[in-house]
Amino acid sequence: MTLRIEIDDLAKYFGEIKAVDGVSFSVKKGEVLGFLGPNGAGKSTTMKMITGFLAPTRGTVRVCGHDVLTDPISVKASLGYLPEGAPAYADMTPDSFLRFIADIRGLSGADKKQAVDSAAERARIKHVMFQPIETLSKGYKRRVGLAQSILHNPPVLILDEPTDGLDPNQKHEVRTLINEMAHDKAIIISTHILEEVNALCTRNVVIANGKVRFDGTPHELESMSRYHNAVCLNIANVADTDVVPFLHSLDFVSGVEPLTSNRGFRVYPTQGKHITAELSQVIRDHGWQVDSLYAENGRLDEVFRSITLNSTQGEV
Amino acid sequence: MNMITIWFIMKRELNGYFATPVAYVFIIIFLLLTGFSTFYLGNFFERGEADLYPFFSIHPWLYVLLIPAISMRLWSEERKNGSIELLMTLPVSVQEAVLGKFLAAWAFTGLALLLNFPLWITVNYLGSPDNGVIFAGFLGSLLMAGGFLAIGSCISATTKNQVISFVLSLIVSLVFVLSGYGIVLDFFSSWAPATLINAVSSFSFLTHFDAISKGVIDMRDMFYFASVIIIWLFANAIVINARKAD
Numbered sequence: 001m002t003l004r005i006e007i008d009d010l011a012k013y014f015g016e017i018k019a020v021d022g023v024s025f026s027v028k029k030g031e032v033l034g035f036l037g038p039n040g041a042g043k044s045t046t047m048k049m050i051t052g053f054l055a056p057t058r059g060t061v062r063v064c065g066h067d068v069l070t071d072p073i074s075v076k077a078s079l080g081y082l083p084e085g086a087p088a089y090a091d092m093t094p095d096s097f098l099r100f101i102a103d104i105r106g107l108s109g110a111d112k113k114q115a116v117d118s119a120a121e122r123a124r125i126k127h128v129m130f131q132p133i134e135t136l137s138k139g140y141k142r143r144v145g146l147a148q149s150i151l152h153n154p155p156v157l158i159l160d161e162p163t164d165g166l167d168p169n170q171k172h173e174v175r176t177l178i179n180e181m182a183h184d185k186a187i188i189i190s191t192h193i194l195e196e197v198n199a200l201c202t203r204n205v206v207i208a209n210g211k212v213r214f215d216g217t218p219h220e221l222e223s224m225s226r227y228h229n230a231v232c233l234n235i236a237n238v239a240d241t242d243v244v245p246f247l248h249s250l251d252f253v254s255g256v257e258p259l260t261s262n263r264g265f266r267v268y269p270t271q272g273k274h275i276t277a278e279l280s281q282v283i284r285d286h287g288w289q290v291d292s293l294y295a296e297n298g299r300l301d302e303v304f305r306s307i308t309l310n311s312t313q314g315e316v
Numbered sequence: 317m318n319m320i321t322i323w324f325i326m327k328r329e330l331n332g333y334f335a336t337p338v339a340y341v342f343i344i345i346f347l348l349l350t351g352f353s354t355f356y357l358g359n360f361f362e363r364g365e366a367d368l369y370p371f372f373s374i375h376p377w378l379y380v381l382l383i384p385a386i387s388m389r390l391w392s393e394e395r396k397n398g399s400i401e402l403l404m405t406l407p408v409s410v411q412e413a414v415l416g417k418f419l420a421a422w423a424f425t426g427l428a429l430l431l432n433f434p435l436w437i438t439v440n441y442l443g444s445p446d447n448g449v450i451f452a453g454f455l456g457s458l459l460m461a462g463g464f465l466a467i468g469s470c471i472s473a474t475t476k477n478q479v480i481s482f483v484l485s486l487i488v489s490l491v492f493v494l495s496g497y498g499i500v501l502d503f504f505s506s507w508a509p510a511t512l513i514n515a516v517s518s519f520s521f522l523t524h525f526d527a528i529s530k531g532v533i534d535m536r537d538m539f540y541f542a543s544v545i546i547i548w549l550f551a552n553a554i555v556i557n558a559r560k561a562d
Binding site: 048052053073074076077081083085087088089090091092100101103104105106148 | 408
C-alpha cells in the first residue's frame with residue numbers, strides 16, 4: 001500500500017488569520033479524495049502548499065516520497081496541478097501551450113508529440129488546438145488546464161475545482177475523464193459541489209476554518225445524516241390519524257413526520273438502522289396496502305452544513 | 317540551474333512578444349526615435365564626423381523611457397492572470413524562471429538594437445569610421461539595456477499592475493542615469509564632498525556607458541553592468557519567492 005501524498009500537521013497563517021491550521025491526511029494510489037469545505041475554508045491554500053506554490057507556516061508535505069520543502073522540483077515533476085480558475089497563457093494556442101508544458105516537463109521528440117496528442121484527446125480539445133486560448137469559452141479553458149495537468153501522466157493529480165463553472169454536459173465529461181484515470185493515480189479534487197462526492201470520490205475530507213472536520217468514505221459521510229436510512233412511506237386508503245399512532249408504537253421507529261411534497265410520511269429508524277424490510281412486513285401484517293416505500297441514503301447538503309457550521313460556532 | 321529549462325522559458329516568452337502587436341510597435345518606435353535623435357538632436361551630418369556617437373549618446377535616455385515598456389509585463393502580467401501559479405508549480409526553479417524571462421527581454425532588446433544597422437551602413441558609406449568603436453558602442457548599449465531590464469524585471473515582480481510597474485521602473489531607471497548627469501552633479505558639487513559625488517556618479521549608467529560608447533572597453537565598466545544585472549535579478553528572485561502568491 002503506497003502512500004502517494006502524505007500531509008502532516010500542515011498550517012498556513014496569513015498574519016493573524018489561520019487559513020490552514022494543522023491539517024493531516026494521506027492519499028493512496030487509486031484513491032480519489034474529494035476535498036470539501038465552504039468557500040474560504042482553506043482548500044486552495046492547502047493545495048497550493050502541496051504543490052509547492054506556497055510555503056507552509058509549519059508541517060510537512062511529501063509527494064511520492066519527496067519532501068516539498070527540501071526537494072520541490074521532484075515534487076513538482078511528479079504531480080499534475082490544475083490551479084483554481086485554470087490559468088494559462090492567454091495569447092498562446094492550446095497547441096503551443098501544451099508543447100511548452102511538454103518541453104518544461106522534459107519530453108521531446110516522439111514522446112512529446114504523443115503526450116500532447118493524448119492529453120488533447122483525453123481533455124477533448126483537439127478541435128480548438130490552434131485558436132488562441134483567450135478566445136476559448138470557460139469550459140474549454142478549463143479543459144486546456146486539465147490537459148496541461150495530465151500531459152506527463154503524473155502519478156499524482158491535484159485539481160482545484162475542476163468542474164466549477166462548467167455546464168452539466170461538461171461536468172459529466174470532466175468526471176468521466178477523472179474516473180478513467182483514477183485507478184493508477186492518487187487524485188485530490190477540491191469542490192463545493194456535493195453531487196461530485198458520489199460521482200467521483202472514493203474518500204472525502206471535509207475542512208472548515210482550516211481544520212479537518214471529517215475524513216472517511218462518501219457512505220460514512222452520508223450516514224451522518226439524520227435522514228440516513230429514513231423510510232418514505234405511503235399507505236393507500238388509510239387515514240393519517242390511524243397510521244401515525246401505529247408507526248409510533250413500533251419499537252424500531254424513533255420518529256414520524258409528514259412529507260411536505262406529497263402524501264405519506266418519513267419514518268426515522270432508531271439508531272440509524274436499516275428498517276425497510278421490517279417496516280413493510282408489519283404494515284402488511286396489519287392488513288394495509290403499501291403504495292410506495294423507499295429508504296433514503298442521507299442528505300449530503302445537510303451533513304455538510306452541520307459539519308461546517310458547527311465548527312464555525314465552535315470557533316467563535 | 318537547468319539551461320534547457322531556461323531556454324524553453326525564454327523561447328515561450330520571446331514568442332509571446334510577437335504574438336501581439338507590442339513587439340512591432342516597440343521596434344518601430346525605437347527605430348523612429350533613434351533615427352530622429354541621431355539626425356536632428358545629434359546633428360549627425362553637420363558634425364561631419366564618421367562615427368555613431370550622436371546615435372549612442374541618446375541611448376540611455378531612450379532606454380529610460382522604452383525599456384520599462386518591455387519589462388513592465390515580465391512578472392506583473394503573470395501575477396495578474398494567475399499564470400505565475402502554473403509556472404511556479406512546474407518543475408522550474410525561481411532562478412530559472414527569472415533568468416529565462418530576463419534573457420527573452422534582453423534578446424528582444426538586442427534585436428531592436430541590431431535593426432539600427434542601416435545607420436552603420438550609412439556611416440560606412442559616407443566615410444570610414446572606426447568600426448571597432450562602433451562595435452564597442454553596440455556592446456555597451458546592449459549591456460546597459462540589460463541593466464535597465466534587470467531593474468524593470470525586479471520592479472514588475474513587486475506588482476500586479478503594469479502601469480505601476482512602468483512608472484516605478486522609469487523613475488528608478490532615471491535615478492540611475494541622472495546620478496551621472498552633469499547638471500545634477502553640478503548641483504551637488506556646490507555643497508557635497510567630492511568623494512560622495514564621485515561615489516554617486518560611479519553608480520550611474522551614464523558614466524560607465526560613455527566610456528564604452530567612445531570605444532574604450534574597460535573591464536570595470538563591463539563588470540559594473542554585469543553586477544547591476546546580477547544584483548537586480550537576484551533581488552527579483554527574492555521578490556518572487558516572497559510574494560508570488562499574493
